[in-house]
Amino acid sequence: MINICNIERFATHDGPGIRTVVFFQGCPLRCPWCANPESQIIQAHLLYDHKKCVGCQVCEQHCPTKAIQFTDHRFTWDRSLCIHCKACEQACLHHAISFAGEQRSIDDIMEEIRKDKDYYRSSHGGVTISGGEAFMQFPQLMELLKKLKEEDLHVTIETCGQFPSEYLEQAYPYIDLFYFDIKHVDDDIYRSTVKGNRKQVQRNMEYLTRKDPDKIVFRVPVIPGFNYDDKTLNAIIDLAKQHHVKEVHFLPYHTLGKVKYEKMLQDYTWSPTMMKEEELEKYKPYALSQGITLKIGG
Ligand code: SF4
Numbered sequence: 122m123i124n125i126c127n128i129e130r131f132a133t134h135d136g137p138g139i140r141t142v143v144f145f146q147g148c149p150l151r152c153p154w155c156a157n158p159e160s161q162i163i164q165a166h167l168l169y170d171h172k173k174c175v176g177c178q179v180c181e182q183h184c185p186t187k188a189i190q191f192t193d194h195r196f197t198w199d200r201s202l203c204i205h206c207k208a209c210e211q212a213c214l215h216h217a218i219s220f221a222g223e224q225r226s227i228d229d230i231m232e233e234i235r236k237d238k239d240y241y242r243s244s245h246g247g248v249t250i251s252g253g254e255a256f257m258q259f260p261q262l263m264e265l266l267k268k269l270k271e272e273d274l275h276v277t278i279e280t281c282g283q284f285p286s287e288y289l290e291q292a293y294p295y296i297d298l299f300y301f302d303i304k305h306v307d308d309d310i311y312r313s314t315v316k317g318n319r320k321q322v323q324r325n326m327e328y329l330t331r332k333d334p335d336k337i338v339f340r341v342p343v344i345p346g347f348n349y350d351d352k353t354l355n356a357i358i359d360l361a362k363q364h365h366v367k368e369v370h371f372l373p374y375h376t377l378g379k380v381k382y383e384k385m386l387q388d389y390t391w392s393p394t395m396m397k398e399e400e401l402e403k404y405k406p407y408a409l410s411q412g413i414t415l416k417i418g419g
């Protein structure tokens with residue numbers, strides 16, 4: 122079984138052609154601007170819609186572990202007590218409770234993927250594995266990759282690069298294209314902001330570029346207050362050139378995930394102002410001068 126957040130069909134921004142994207146649950150990083158915060162933990166996450174809630178407290182009565190409590194008429198959920206029985210979701214007649222994340226068998230996921238095989242062929246598309254970070258569920262990821270290759274499907278993976286190098290060596294033969302996050306070039310800023318180890322990401326990036334730099338695209342979420350400055354973004358272009366990577370994507374900061382934080386009973390702490398794609402056009406001439414194709418957006 123794989124803990125997944127979602128399966129999206131007919132995607133066109135997550136690799137070549139028409140694709141089915143499988144979003145895995147679980148991520149080792151904690152980017153404060155994350156657009157998919159519900160996928161950060163491997164287990165399903167409760168989503169509470171206060172606009173639909175009438176305060177009847179039926180959910181609290183049905184919760185066997187007291188994970189749901191009303192404190193001063195305010196709904197609270199203690200993740201550490203939740204056993205994911207979903208009794209609360211079933212009990213709520215007002216559809217104010219739902220869950221992000223579910224367990225699906227690999228056969229079931231493959232069945233969903235096969236539905237669009239004709240489109241993959243006609244558009245040179247395939248399957249993209251995204252997240253979260255799929256390497257967090259490594260044995261399940263390997264099983265899925267092997268099935269995909271048995272059926273000769275093109276596989277792209279979107280990854281933050283934060284996982285043990287031996288996992289990469291095992292998975293490498295089954296993956297055709299890596300959309301690889303390069304969030305920053307400074308170890309300390311990376312650690313203090315997204316809570317990860319950039320040296321590990323660098324090791325995995327170097328492994329991939331040594332193997333075949335044509336199989337890796339750098340993806341850079343451009344975030345004001347974190348990496349949106351000429352020095353950092355030009356350094357990422359330089360890093361691509363140094364490792365013979367030919368394509369870099371700058372993804373402008375957006376706040377489309379903000380509403381999810383509210384439903385997860387969490388605060389959204391990053392900037393409320395979205396970026397425009399045009400703001401990043403200015404980096405294209407420098408990238409071009411370094412032999413890099415820079416795309417803005419997905
Ligand atoms: S059962 Fe639904 S409507 Fe009633 S308090 Fe719980 S979330 Fe709100």
Ligand code: SF4
Binds near residue numbers: 189204205
């Ligand atoms: S899923 Fe079950 S344990 Fe978790 S909050 Fe709902 S009723 Fe309680």
